[in-house]
Amino acid sequence: MPPRGSHPGHCAEIKTVDESSPIGRRLLELGFRPGTQLRVIRRAPLGDPTTYELRGSRFCLRRAEAERISVVQIALV
Numbered sequence: 463m464p465p466r467g468s469h470p471g472h473c474a475e476i477k478t479v480d481e482s483s484p485i486g487r488r489l490l491e492l493g494f495r496p497g498t499q500l501r502v503i504r505r506a507p508l509g510d511p512t513t514y515e516l517r518g519s520r521f522c523l524r525r526a527e528a529e530r531i532s533v534v535q536i537a538l539v
Contacts, residue, residue, distance in 0.1 A: 468502045474533035475499050486530040493517055494531055 468474055476498045480486035493516055494500075503513040503520060511524045 468533070468535060470502050470504050472535055473499060473501045474535045476531060476533050478532040480530040483530060485527055489527070489530055492521065493519070499536065500533070 476494055476496050478496060479490050479494055481490065498516060500514045500516045503515050505512045509525075511522045512528065513520055513522045514528075515521075
């Protein structure tokens with residue numbers, strides 16, 4: 463499931479990142495690696511983009527970028 467299905471406050475663990483696209487490779491360089499936990503911070507009023515927290519840093523991703531990531535929800539904070 464892409465992280466876009468999560469709501470603010472939800473935590474998830476990254477399972478896979480699409481390495482076949484330049485966006486996916488850039489996400490890997492930024493730290494979006496399998497096994498890493500991320501938290502949804504906030505979603506823009508129209509649903510795009512969404513802010514995620516990962517390893518103490520915050521990233522704002524558009525829906526098309528977030529779709530390159532597959533996650534499994536682990537907790538609600």
